[in-house]
Amino acid sequence: MFNGDYAVVFYDIDHFKNINDKYGHNCGDAVLKSFAGILKNLTRKEDVIARYGGEEFIALINYQDEIEVERYVKRVKKALSNSNFIYKEANIKLKFSAGVTYRNKYNSFQEAKKRADELLYEAKHKGRDRIILDNGTEI
Template sequence: MIIPLLIAPPFFLYLLSKLRQLAIAHEQLMVIASTDGLTSCFNRAAFTTLVDAYLDRVDRQEKGGEGALLVMDVDHFKNVNDNFGHDMGDEALKLIAQSIKSTLREVDLVGRMGGEEFSVFLPGIAPDRVVMVAERIRETVKAVNFCPQGIPCNLSISIGGATYVRTASFSELYKLADKLLYDAKRQGRDRVELCQLGSGPPLAAAH
């Protein structure tokens, strides 16, 4: 009886230690599964799920709300890869992701939707403030100092955004924001196009 009693405490501590390690490992795996490895933004699946879950909760608890979804694409990114290589293209994406994050609040979400496309969800923000946030993102990216192989290379992004002041879904917001992103590209790139979901004319057309 004495030997089991002597063994039990160390074994119990060992078991607790292993359980903590497993919990930490599980948390790390969850982070890896939901995060884009290059930019440390949420990946597309995680970003979409989080935004949809937020919008669903707000709809059920508050019967609507306000906020915005921005979709952005790096202008002429193929030229960066072609002229400097994919490694430098990756560095450019990292710098752009860092620049986007630096302009946002803690509650805002940033996702890499694939390739050179990013998306930002701005919960609980009035439509008239979204213009300022989007412009700040655009200007911050444009100010990035990117000099691959010592050669200055200007970076810029085009932004399309959908604001909402009622019940909305991710798919509705993304469809409108994506359309406005391509409007921004067609109109010369390095600009912002915003519109309120369910309304007519754009809120802003800036460059």
């Protein structure tokens, strides 16, 4: 299914707890479904996208050139920034942070996944609403 040339992308919705606290868990569930739908629509059928837990999602993205992965995460960021989530009377602007690794730079999938998670938390620590790739690129 996958060779060594795939990226691991860890997504986390920024300030998700605030959405749950302010608008309720039904709204939070709707936001998760909407975010998942955007990811599904922008991710090719041969790639993998899954909810990892809470408000985190993970994607495994095949690529031939690393720029393809950058373009993919930029499309996700643009699609989300152009979307308004309406729940009852609330108009919610969603943002996310992400960490991206290229599997072939690591000894195992577990190492690549761990590093993608570390990059995700670095993105959160730097102020959220950003994507950090393991080649040093920040989007």
